[in-house]
Amino acid sequence: MSSTIVFVHAHPDDEASATSGTMTRASQLGHRVVCVYATGGDHGTAPDDLGERSLADLRREEAEASAVVTGTQRLVWLGYSDSGMYGWEQNDAPDALWQADVAVAGRALADVLDAENADVVVGYDWHGGYGHPDHIMVHRITRYAVEVAARRPRYLETTMNRDRMRSLYALAVEAGMMSADQVWDIDAPMDDGNPMGTPESDLHWDVDIAPFIEAKRAALACHASQPDAAGMLQMPPAAFAIAFGHEFYREPARAPGMVAGWPF
Known part of the structure; x- marks a missing residue:
């Protein structure tokens, strides 16, 4: 049975790094995939x-190219400006997402959910994965939209598995793939004071996207103008597949415990 799944992202390229494997699998299974971007990523590189x-025009073109890769059938732009990283002066711009009225932005998103008769909406965890102001606002806006939508959709949050990142880093060090000056404390606070990602004990879904890993690379390649995407693409294919071969989700309405499987 097919569903309509709406993925909400802060900037063009976020869909590629976070959920493009899931989006590709969903579209290939016959689900309708919609991607909503809260901003145009105008403070990227x-x-x-x-x-x-x-x-912003370039990044819109890149998002459209990524949609072809993932099979996304509709892109929606909420029209807010990129707020930049935590503490940047762009945080205070009147049209920045960080300054948005959650009720206004959430209602705009709820209108999309209503128009699509969405079965599922996927937002971000409470601190946006790594404390980016726009990611935090996507969390708040999506939660609000779920509450006011005419037909309340099932709600999931994309996030990173902090415990898995710690394990993969330890393996990379053991294998000599990390040099002495590449120390990475997974549990160190990010700009907002919180560690990156979510503990595995708080996750609900582990989605194996190994069969779609080339689609994930291709989606990232559509955003290669941005250093983060370009940097990921520099990884050897085998290492890339290990690092990005799983996408993780929280589903607050579910009982505790992570399931390795397909949530849709």
């Missing part, structure tokens, strides 16, 4: 060959 286009 402008490439040297940008030309006369704005960065």
